[in-house]
Amino acid sequence: MSSPNLAIPHIAAGQNQKEVTANDAFNKIDGRITSTLGKSWQTGDGLTWTLTTAEFQSNARFFADGTPDGDITLSIPAVRAPFLCRNATSFNMLVTTGSGTETVTLAPGDHALIYATGQNTLYAVGQTGDAASALADLTDVSAPSLVNGDFLRFDGTNWANQSAGIYSRTLLPFKGVLLRRSTNYVIPSSGAYTAIPWETASYDTDSFWDGGSPSRLTVPAGVTRVRLMANLEWQTSPTNQLIEIRKNGASVLGGGSFIVRGDSGYSNQMRNITSAVMEVAAGDYFELMVYVGSSAEVKNLDRTWICLEVVETTDQQAPSLDIGFTKTSTPSAGETLHSQIFTRAAVLPVGLTGSQAYADVTATAATSLDLQKNGVSFGSIDFAIGSNVGGFTNVSEVSFAAGDRLSVIAPNPADATLADLTIAMSATLGS
Incomplete structure (x- = not known):
């Protein structure tokens, strides 16, 4: 005989060597409370991880990492128990029952405490976004992009990094x-x-x-x-x-x-x-x-x-952010001259005010370098015929979130002579 959910062995009446059964039960309880079972995906692996009943009954935490080719699925058996789950991959992790009628989705980096009813129903508690795993997750904190040196200020409802005093993200200029x-x-x-x-x-x-x-x-x-x-x-x-x-x-x-x-x-x-x-x-x-x-x-x-x-x-001065790169020789047609991914929010102002562009070798014809956000054009860096100094065009402020990509693309066809570029774009850290 064993327990109905985790199959922990019972001690029978008059059983010999009761300590063997008791120790087995203790070990299984210990594992169910503390043990972790993980899976590390490799490119080309199947995208479903199906737990056996024994695996689910013997572990408290299930951990996924590696490099799968897409969203992965963790399929659990019909056993009633709470468990911890962590998704350390770059794709979504779908936690589901064997029948697939109930699903909890963990985004990349999410972790959650999930309760399985044993009847194809799951309840997630503490999933990132539903609970406070960091300061910014608290319901009374409205500070999505905290940076080093921020001061939080309480307005009666929320704490936010929009300090109204002389200190904010940086020291405000004297007035x-x-x-x-x-x-x-x-x-x-x-x-x-x-x-x-x-x-x-x-x-x-x-x-x-x-x-x-x-x-x-x-x-x-x-x-x-x-x-x-x-x-x-x-x-x-x-x-x-x-x-x-x-x-x-x-x-x-x-x-x-x-x-x-x-x-x-x-x-x-x-x-x-x-x-x-x-x-x-x-x-x-x-x-x-x-x-x-x-x-x-x-x-x-x-x-x-x-x-x-x-x-x-009431205002604050956001810290500046300079984005610079160089290109020696003449760009080839459609060449990516610069590409970067943002780790925090940033803003490029209208007309890229304060930015600078210079070409040691001037263009034969009017030439524009394409500015792109996540592959979509939003502006340009423009060189007139015979001019060393370039200008900037973007008609509206462009905001980048963490994970967004900025690219600078050479024209196609390429200019015959434009070469040896030095570019510095002036931005500010966003909020």
């Missing part, structure tokens, strides 16, 4: 503005705050300042948090001073302010003010406001200035 006075400026004792008008930009990365509104530093689209600092040097100091950084014409939490009273008779004083990091939206503007108890004059020296520093933006 900000620094303004100064070129001439002295007299502030009258008017009983009201006066906005300091600025005259010269030392730097202005994103058009924060417009001379038509000289007192304002205006936030462009995409900026979400900023910090401001300012410094004043008086030519003649007022009796009382109230200085404040204002947002959209009003006091704001974190704007920074100070008051000085009773400074009459002093000159050449300096005042410095700093804001907190403040949330902003496109179109918000900041001004340095000054209230004086008596007429005063601000110097135009380097010590009178205001600056705005961007702390956070």
Whole structure:
């Protein structure tokens, strides 16, 4: 007698040498929990792997690798049991019952825990895509193409590698503005705050300042948090001073302010003010406001200035990716000059902006090298008659996923003289 599913031997009543039967049972249970049975395909092998009842009952895990000619099938007997399955081939693996009425498909690289009911029904648990075998598999992670150095940011629903801070995949370029006075400026004792008008930009990365509104530093689209600092040097100091950084014409939490009273008779004083990091939206503007108890004059020296520093933006700068190759001598008709497969997502911009092409020997006739994605043309590298420098044509952005192929194909017929090519295409890593 034996167990109904895994045929583990039973000990009979009054049986001699019970330890033999018991040890056989223990060994079979041990194998069923821990043992692996694998098959390594070779080119030309049949595509079906049929497990015997004994093989299925004696192993916990079934592993397929090698180089089959197409999709493979693992056929299991009608035995009720859970088992692990791993597909390490480059084709799909179809796990099926003997009757073929139920199938679980494992894509290349998939692994799964499968439960067989013994009645032509299979249930897969933990198959890649259904469960978390990696960080990006988690249901609250939306980061399909993680790269070294990524920061994940939680938006209340998902974690994603679309960081909005100064750190993303790479350090974002600095954004900000620094303004100064070129001439002295007299502030009258008017009983009201006066906005300091600025005259010269030392730097202005994103058009924060417009001379038509000289007192304002205006936030462009995409900026979400900023910090401001300012410094004043008086030519003649007022009796009382109230200085404040204002947002959209009003006091704001974190704007920074100070008051000085009773400074009459002093000159050449300096005042410095700093804001907190403040949330902003496109179109918000900041001004340095000054209230004086008596007429005063601000110097135009380097010590009178205001600056705005961007702390956070909604965008990120994807790392660059250069794709380069050379071809010595004259290409033959239809020759593949370059071919590569991508290991991660990448994007070629419209017109391949930033790309370069050069031929040491110029073309006799206008010549175009064909750019292909997975064998389909999407653009060209163009050399005019007698020109060493080539241009690039692609009318729309082209995205490549991991596994996609980029090829550069010489024309057919070939140009008689075009030769010794050096090509560098500028791309970015995708997301």
